[in-house]
Amino acid sequence: MSKIVVLGAGIAGHVAASHLRRKLSKEHEVVVVSPNGNYQWIPSNIWVGIGRMKPKDILFPLAPLYAKKHIDYKQAKAVSFHPEGDSEEIKPYIMAEYVAGNEKGTQEKVTYDYLINATGPKLNFEATEGLSPGKNKAHSVCTYTHAQEAWIALEGLIKQMKEGKKVKILIGTGHAKSTCQGAAFEYILNVEQELRRHKVRDMAEITWISNEYHLGDFGMDGMLMSYGSNIMKSNEMVEMIFEDRGIKWILEAGVNKVEDGVAHYETLDGEYKKESYDFAMLIPSFSGHGFKAYDKTGDDITDKLFRGFMIVDADYTPKPYEEWSVQDWPETYQNPSYSNIFAPGIAFAPPHSISKPRKSKNGTDITPAPPRTGMPSGITAKLVADNIIEMIKHSNQELHHKGSMGNMGAACIASAGFGMTTGSGVSITTYPIVPDYNKYPDTHGRKLGKTFGTIGLAGHWLKLALHYAFIYKAKMKPFWWLIPE
Amino acid sequence: MTRRISKYKRFTMMNPIIQFFKFIYLSIKVLIVVAGGHGGTRSA
Numbered sequence: 001m002s003k004i005v006v007l008g009a010g011i012a013g014h015v016a017a018s019h020l021r022r023k024l025s026k027e028h029e030v031v032v033v034s035p036n037g038n039y040q041w042i043p044s045n046i047w048v049g050i051g052r053m054k055p056k057d058i059l060f061p062l063a064p065l066y067a068k069k070h071i072d073y074k075q076a077k078a079v080s081f082h083p084e085g086d087s088e089e090i091k092p093y094i095m096a097e098y099v100a101g102n103e104k105g106t107q108e109k110v111t112y113d114y115l116i117n118a119t120g121p122k123l124n125f126e127a128t129e130g131l132s133p134g135k136n137k138a139h140s141v142c143t144y145t146h147a148q149e150a151w152i153a154l155e156g157l158i159k160q161m162k163e164g165k166k167v168k169i170l171i172g173t174g175h176a177k178s179t180c181q182g183a184a185f186e187y188i189l190n191v192e193q194e195l196r197r198h199k200v201r202d203m204a205e206i207t208w209i210s211n212e213y214h215l216g217d218f219g220m221d222g223m224l225m226s227y228g229s230n231i232m233k234s235n236e237m238v239e240m241i242f243e244d245r246g247i248k249w250i251l252e253a254g255v256n257k258v259e260d261g262v263a264h265y266e267t268l269d270g271e272y273k274k275e276s277y278d279f280a281m282l283i284p285s286f287s288g289h290g291f292k293a294y295d296k297t298g299d300d301i302t303d304k305l306f307r308g309f310m311i312v313d314a315d316y317t318p319k320p321y322e323e324w325s326v327q328d329w330p331e332t333y334q335n336p337s338y339s340n341i342f343a344p345g346i347a348f349a350p351p352h353s354i355s356k357p358r359k360s361k362n363g364t365d366i367t368p369a370p371p372r373t374g375m376p377s378g379i380t381a382k383l384v385a386d387n388i389i390e391m392i393k394h395s396n397q398e399l400h401h402k403g404s405m406g407n408m409g410a411a412c413i414a415s416a417g418f419g420m421t422t423g424s425g426v427s428i429t430t431y432p433i434v435p436d437y438n439k440y441p442d443t444h445g446r447k448l449g450k451t452f453g454t455i456g457l458a459g460h461w462l463k464l465a466l467h468y469a470f471i472y473k474a475k476m477k478p479f480w481w482l483i484p485e
Numbered sequence: 486m487t488r489r490i491s492k493y494k495r496f497t498m499m500n501p502i503i504q505f506f507k508f509i510y511l512s513i514k515v516l517i518v519v520a521g522g523h524g525g526t527r528s529a
């Protein structure tokens with residue numbers, strides 16, 4: 001009998017737990033430790049942030065589902081890792097602290113045979129002075145509560161615009177090393193469309209602010225893609241959309257401080273500038289959770305497990321951009337020091353960024369961090385689950401299931417406006433996610449037929465269809481496992 | 486605002502009938518990228 005502990009019930013953790021439960025007999029224990037009692041379909045937060053969906057439309061409680069599916073659930077957060085046990089506990093364990101119910105505040109040693117760390121990112125608002133959701137007129141859409149608050153503020157602003165007030169809206173990244181530009185891109189287009197729907201578009205100046213070097217970099221070094229019968233760069237596509245929608249842009253900007261209605265930023269030229277606004281949505285930087293790890297004697301071994309995020313089978317040797325290769329990226333998400341620990345989704349430490357790193361004249365790193373979107377998060381979680389299942393069933397230490405982001409495609413359906421007949425979506429697929437410049441030297445590291453973009457109403461329908469399909473899948477309804485990650 | 490998308494293009498982008506077929510095409514195309522599988526890069 002084996003016990004698998006999954007930390008986190010986001011896209012990666014929930015995918016791993018559900019596949020493990022489906023494929024392993026009941027004699028094996030699957031335990032999920034996660035502080036948020038709800039599963040949330042994060043991509044639809046964008047629509048909560050424009051008031052077109054309610055938080056209840058994008059979430060459901062985990063406890064009843066897990067009870068029904070024989071998955072043990074602890075509403076708790078991991079606080080420290082003990083991969084060798086300690087003087088009293090011979091099994092490896094994580095220390096968990098309950099965050100709800102009668103046990104709130106109490107700690108428990110949760111032992112395991114296999115550990116999946118799928119704790120995603122810490123939303124590191126503190127890294128930018130004054131950036132905090134709902135403070136200084138700056139908001140976030142990273143969680144459903146943040147998105148709901150953003151909508152309340154935006155709704156208030158729309159009311160003022162209807163009364164004749166001219167406003168400035170600023171949307172983008174809130175730190176020199178933020179990632180998730182795609183989410184901010186969706187939000188700016190959705191906000192723009194909502195203002196048109198409310199007939200107040202002419203009352204707003206809308207500006208994109210980002211740490212990208214080019215528009216459409218998305219933390220992926222941009223893309224060369226097929227667009228209809230043309231071949232287009234992602235920056236040309238985004239520029240076309242922004243110009244068409246009357247959206248201005250500020251690039252190469254590392255936001256470092258937010259005051260009431262003012263964002264301060266540094267540019268690659270080393271200049272310090274500021275931009276005022278009446279409403280902002282700025283994506284914070286993502287970081288690891290700051291977990292500590294200890295060996296069985298109690299000595300600190302954090303650097304064996306973490307470098308911010310969790311260390312996995314990537315090549316972390318520092319090297320210049322010109323020497324980066326897809327081979328640097330992990331394949332199995334297994335920790336090299338402890339073969340029973342894995343980290344899929346956003347929880348693993350990437351070897352480096354995907355976009356070309358750039359420093360300002362003052363030495364500030366202004367480079368988008370590499371995104372790990374929903375599809376790779378799900379795929380990596382499933383392959384980790386499959387490897388653990390093989391290890392259990394066949395006492396097999398060799399890992400057969402591999403999935404490097406340098407040999408994996410992703411579909412990014414970015415909402416560009418909500419509405420069954422008026423909505424729009426920018427559908428982009430890319431293969432591979434991490435460009436392979438050796439394999440595809442003439443097409444910016446990607447395979448053209450599988451890297452394509454298109455804009456239109458169908459994109460909105462697809463995004464909506466994915467919303468319902470993935471919530472159906474997450475609820476583990478009949479044949480859920482037929483829906484791919 | 487600078488018009489960057491022609492009237493004709495906008496019509497095709499928003500026409501529900503054209504977009505219905507586009508939806509089918511897109512769903513298949515996305516499925517192909519996903520079902521195309523994934524693997525390692527080191528031993529290949």
Ligand SMILES: Cc1cc2nc3c(=O)[nH]c(=O)nc-3n(C[C@H](O)[C@H](O)[C@H](O)COP(=O)(O)OP(=O)(O)OC[C@H]3O[C@@H](n4cnc5c(N)ncnc54)[C@H](O)[C@@H]3O)c2cc1C
Pocket residue numbers: 007008009010011012013033034035036042043044045046076077078079118119120121141142143180183289344345346347372373374375377411412413414
């Ligand atoms: C606004 C927004 C829109 C997005 N839109 C898209 C999109 O359209 N398409 C797409 O592919 N991707 C999108 N993404 C990215 C996608 O949401 C992420 O790739 C995905 O959520 C990553 O999954 P994860 O499981 O690694 O992390 P998360 O989903 O963040 O899950 C982490 C889990 O760990 C839990 N946790 C945190 N701390 C602890 C702890 N100490 N102990 C135990 N558990 C803990 C959390 O409660 C959570 O359950 C979007 C992201 C944002 C913010």
